[in-house]
Amino acid sequence: MPKSSPRTKAAVKLPPALAAIADSVIEAKLPNGLRIRLLPNDAVPTCSFYTFFKVGARNERPGITGISHLFEHMMFNGAKKYGPGMFDKVLESNGGSSNAYTSNDLTVYYEDFMAEALEKVIDLESDRMRSLAVTPKMLSSERQVVIEERRLRVDNEIAGMMDEELGALVYKAHPYRWPVIGWMRDIENITRDDCLEYFRTFYAPNNATIYVSGDFDPKQALALIKKYYGAIKAGPPVPPVLDAEPEQKGERRAHVHHPAQAPSIMIAWRGPKGEHPDTLVLDVVQYALSVGQSSRFHKRLVHELEVAVGVSVDWTWRFDPGTFTIGLELKPGGDPRQAEAALAEELEKVAREGLSARELEKAKNNLAATLTRELATNSGRAHALGTYEMMLGDWRRGLALPSAYESITSDQVKDAVKKYLSPSKKNVVTLVPEAGLEAAA
Amino acid sequence: MKRAVTSKLRPLKLPPHERRRLANGLHLHLVPRGPLPLVAVRLVMRGGSVWDPAGKAGVADFASRLFRRGAGGRSADEISEAVDFVGAALGGYANEENVVLSLSAPSKHLEAMLELMGMVLQQPDFPSDEIESARRRTLAQLQNELDDPGTLAERAWARAMWGSHPYGHETLGQRRSIEAITRDDLVEFHRTRLSPTLAHLYVVGDIDVERITAVVDRVFGSWKGGPELAPLVPDWDGPKDAGHVVIVDKPEQTQVQVRIGAAGVKRGHADHFPLIVMNAVLGGGFTSRLISEIRVKRGLSYGASSSFDMMSGAGTFAVSSFTKTKSVGTLLDVALGEVKKMRTKGPTPVEVDTMKRYISGLYPARLETNEAVAGAIADVQHYGLPEDWISAYRDRINAVTAKDAAAAASKHLFTDRRVIVLVGDARGLEPIAGKYGVVSVVKPAELE
Numbered sequence: 001m002p003k004s005s006p007r008t009k010a011a012v013k014l015p016p017a018l019a020a021i022a023d024s025v026i027e028a029k030l031p032n033g034l035r036i037r038l039l040p041n042d043a044v045p046t047c048s049f050y051t052f053f054k055v056g057a058r059n060e061r062p063g064i065t066g067i068s069h070l071f072e073h074m075m076f077n078g079a080k081k082y083g084p085g086m087f088d089k090v091l092e093s094n095g096g097s098s099n100a101y102t103s104n105d106l107t108v109y110y111e112d113f114m115a116e117a118l119e120k121v122i123d124l125e126s127d128r129m130r131s132l133a134v135t136p137k138m139l140s141s142e143r144q145v146v147i148e149e150r151r152l153r154v155d156n157e158i159a160g161m162m163d164e165e166l167g168a169l170v171y172k173a174h175p176y177r178w179p180v181i182g183w184m185r186d187i188e189n190i191t192r193d194d195c196l197e198y199f200r201t202f203y204a205p206n207n208a209t210i211y212v213s214g215d216f217d218p219k220q221a222l223a224l225i226k227k228y229y230g231a232i233k234a235g236p237p238v239p240p241v242l243d244a245e246p247e248q249k250g251e252r253r254a255h256v257h258h259p260a261q262a263p264s265i266m267i268a269w270r271g272p273k274g275e276h277p278d279t280l281v282l283d284v285v286q287y288a289l290s291v292g293q294s295s296r297f298h299k300r301l302v303h304e305l306e307v308a309v310g311v312s313v314d315w316t317w318r319f320d321p322g323t324f325t326i327g328l329e330l331k332p333g334g335d336p337r338q339a340e341a342a343l344a345e346e347l348e349k350v351a352r353e354g355l356s357a358r359e360l361e362k363a364k365n366n367l368a369a370t371l372t373r374e375l376a377t378n379s380g381r382a383h384a385l386g387t388y389e390m391m392l393g394d395w396r397r398g399l400a401l402p403s404a405y406e407s408i409t410s411d412q413v414k415d416a417v418k419k420y421l422s423p424s425k426k427n428v429v430t431l432v433p434e435a436g437l438e439a440a441a
Numbered sequence: 442m443k444r445a446v447t448s449k450l451r452p453l454k455l456p457p458h459e460r461r462r463l464a465n466g467l468h469l470h471l472v473p474r475g476p477l478p479l480v481a482v483r484l485v486m487r488g489g490s491v492w493d494p495a496g497k498a499g500v501a502d503f504a505s506r507l508f509r510r511g512a513g514g515r516s517a518d519e520i521s522e523a524v525d526f527v528g529a530a531l532g533g534y535a536n537e538e539n540v541v542l543s544l545s546a547p548s549k550h551l552e553a554m555l556e557l558m559g560m561v562l563q564q565p566d567f568p569s570d571e572i573e574s575a576r577r578r579t580l581a582q583l584q585n586e587l588d589d590p591g592t593l594a595e596r597a598w599a600r601a602m603w604g605s606h607p608y609g610h611e612t613l614g615q616r617r618s619i620e621a622i623t624r625d626d627l628v629e630f631h632r633t634r635l636s637p638t639l640a641h642l643y644v645v646g647d648i649d650v651e652r653i654t655a656v657v658d659r660v661f662g663s664w665k666g667g668p669e670l671a672p673l674v675p676d677w678d679g680p681k682d683a684g685h686v687v688i689v690d691k692p693e694q695t696q697v698q699v700r701i702g703a704a705g706v707k708r709g710h711a712d713h714f715p716l717i718v719m720n721a722v723l724g725g726g727f728t729s730r731l732i733s734e735i736r737v738k739r740g741l742s743y744g745a746s747s748s749f750d751m752m753s754g755a756g757t758f759a760v761s762s763f764t765k766t767k768s769v770g771t772l773l774d775v776a777l778g779e780v781k782k783m784r785t786k787g788p789t790p791v792e793v794d795t796m797k798r799y800i801s802g803l804y805p806a807r808l809e810t811n812e813a814v815a816g817a818i819a820d821v822q823h824y825g826l827p828e829d830w831i832s833a834y835r836d837r838i839n840a841v842t843a844k845d846a847a848a849a850a851s852k853h854l855f856t857d858r859r860v861i862v863l864v865g866d867a868r869g870l871e872p873i874a875g876k877y878g879v880v881s882v883v884k885p886a887e888l889e
Binding site for chain 1: 450451475478479500512517521522524525529530574577582584585588589695696726727736738741742743763795796798799801802803805808811858
């Protein structure tokens with residue numbers, strides 16, 4: 001059984017707790033292309049089982065937006081061996097629970113369960129990868145569930161409405177343009193044939209990576225995975241996604257008019273792709289600007305100027321260039337232009353002067369602490385390492401992040417802010433509060 | 442489906458739990474556990490929002506959040522900088538029964554952070570400019586939350602359930618009470634409601650027990666004052682607006698938030714484990730009856746659940762879901778029907794076995810982080826639960842029979858003493874709601 005290779009271990013010296021995790025990882029690949037990562041750890045008598053599929057809203061096209069997410073729901077609705085409703089029933093009766101999520105780039109399924117149930121989980125997961133059934137009845141019922149989910153997260157949730165508007169502003173050509181949950185009319189019209197084609201294209205073992213973490217015997221686990229997954233046929237190579245996004249030539253704005261107590265704004269820029277080195281520089285920028293009460297935005301915008309009640313920065317790595325997003329929640333009667341100007345001033349300061357040595361170190365300390373906290377649970381370890389492998393190409397690069405952050409300089413920060421967060425490339429969505437319908441009527 | 446085979450459970454590896462008591466009465470709980478170089482600290486003080494005085498709802502939470510915004514002569518910025526620089530997190534807040542100061546820190550910075558924690562606890566300065574700034578932020582937050590249908594549902598639910606009972610105090614406070622809080626109120630809160638005698642400090646993670654005991658003694662040993670005895674929570678005789686349907690009118694909504702509320706049980710009730718198993722069958726797991734009937738069979742909603750919220754002095758039972766306006770009647774009929782069916786017939790033996798396995802199998806995963814271990818131990822302490830609560834939890838779940846669960850359902854699930862809250866377009870909802878009780882309509886602004 002191949003252990004993690006000494007070549008990469010020698011590359012960076014990890015802190016002891018991270019080195020212990022790195023040393024525990026066992027990697028394997030089946031002839032059908034399925035990648036397997038085992039992380040044995042007997043701290044608690046449970047396991048987590050993650051399956052990462054490299055498919056998400058990025059692989060969709062207009063007309064079937066939201067199919068990745070709808071399909072994620074369908075994966076719980078019956079396969080050949082375990083029919084409709086059985087997946088969760090069998091899992092729960094074996095001391096486990098499951099869930100899944102869909103992002104722009106990935107669809108991820110996971111189970112947490114008592115250690116004794118490992119074979120049952122492998123049986124259940126391999127069954128649906130081998131032989132998912134998409135029945136018209138289950139599709140029609142699940143479609144209604146997803147429509148209610150969209151109503152919950154977008155149509156009746158102001159941040160959801162704004163986020164949807166923002167995606168369509170930042171991207172003109174790339175599939176990141178549409179929301180992961182999909183446009184309502186597309187959700188209503190996705191067909192069973194669309195689903196079947198989608199399954200054949202993206203749910204083959206060669207497009208999947210399994211992470212198992214927890215209290216199990218790795219030899220036995222590998223044998224079980226081979227037994228249950230070994231006969232599943234590899235699929236054709238997944239069609240590539242073209243990033244045809246043109247360069248942004250100037251500031252873009254949109255407004256959302258909706259009944260609300262206070263205005264708010266979301267500002268976004270297109271950043272680098274996840275595996276680009278500048279991604280890590282923007283991680284540092286994100287932390288320096290927004291993590292902790294001493295961060296620049298909190299100190300200046302929330303406490304000193306009081307132009308915002310809350311501020312958040314989201315910089316999520318993606319396969320293709322993703323968005324660096326700042327959200328400002330204002331007070332009732334607050335002035336969005338004033339808030340935006342104050343924010344611009346802060347960014348301009350970083351572009352001009354960079355960060356102080358202490359701020360840089362603070363951001364790095366917090367990034368390292370966050371990374372360590374994620375590794376505290378079976379589920380957290382499997383999810384973190386799996387995400388690193390998906391986004392950075394290798395989980396080892398994830399565990400080595402603290403030392404990669406260590407080398408980032410103030411000049412790099414200045415350059416990245418100038419390059420990615422420039423005023424001429426910003427995209428702004430403003431919420432304009434309207435009186436309620438009742439007042440208008 | 443085959444019945445799950447019961448086998449012996451793999452043992453829980455519980456870390457040692459050292460208890461000490463300082464001369465001033467502070468209880469100290471130390472739990473050394475690796476392997477990550479992190480520590481979680483929680484200081485739990487009985488003095489939560491339940492005991493906020495009339496007209497000053499929210500004072501406990503408001504004051505606790507201000508502890509770190511200036512203390513011991515150090516400014517808010519200096520304290521924030523010290524905490525943030527080492528990658529730690531430090532904050533105070535109140536819930537119904539407790540005031541909590543929590544700290545998460547890399548272990549090599551624990552001592553310095555404990556010093557800081559001791560200072561913000563014992564010497565908060567409550568600077569006037571910080572008070573006013575926090576007041577403006579809290580008022581804005583209270584108002585902005587009126588845009589969130591889920592929050593509106595919770596606020597309306599709490600009022601209809603608790604009425605003037607102290608558990609109905611909104612932890613964050615209300616517009617009028619936040620406006621009324623003075624600096625003297627904060628000082629008074631700090632002086633009279635927090636005391637080492639009623640406080641428990643939990644330190645869980647990568648620690649040296651003797652060393653941290655010495656640090657805690659040095660930092661918290663001189664803390665004194667406050668009450669000697671925990672105040673009592675008055676009894677509660679069930680939902681204030683039983684038989685009523687409260688509609689919170691938000692005409693722009695295309696989806697309605699639905700809550701049903703009734704009396705539950707206090708924490709540590711003799712029927713605790715049968716109730717937990719029974720509720721898991723009804724609305725706990727992903728294969729629950731509510732999920733199956735509302736989501737899987739009818740596609741009415743994305744989510745549906747039921748839960749018991751158990752506090753020291755009283756407890757509630759709630760059903761929670763959401764659906765499009767025209768489906769609200771169907772959803773209510775299904776949900777009320779399922780509660781009734783459970784109350785009259787109980788769960789089946791297969792359902793009970795499945796949920797026992799589900800709850801006990803996953804229980805160890807509830808003890809994976811330092812924060813989770815601190816929380817679990819703190820609950821045992823706070824609610825006066827048996828010493829073996831954690832170690833015997835899985836056995837007690839597995840001892841529940843279908844008969845026990847049915848008896849608990851019959852005894853504790855509501856018949857007609859229940860409250861319904863609907864957040865959505867009142868014009869669409871009023872014609873539907875009359876069937877379920879006396880209807881009243883409130884505006885979101887009334888819940889600020």
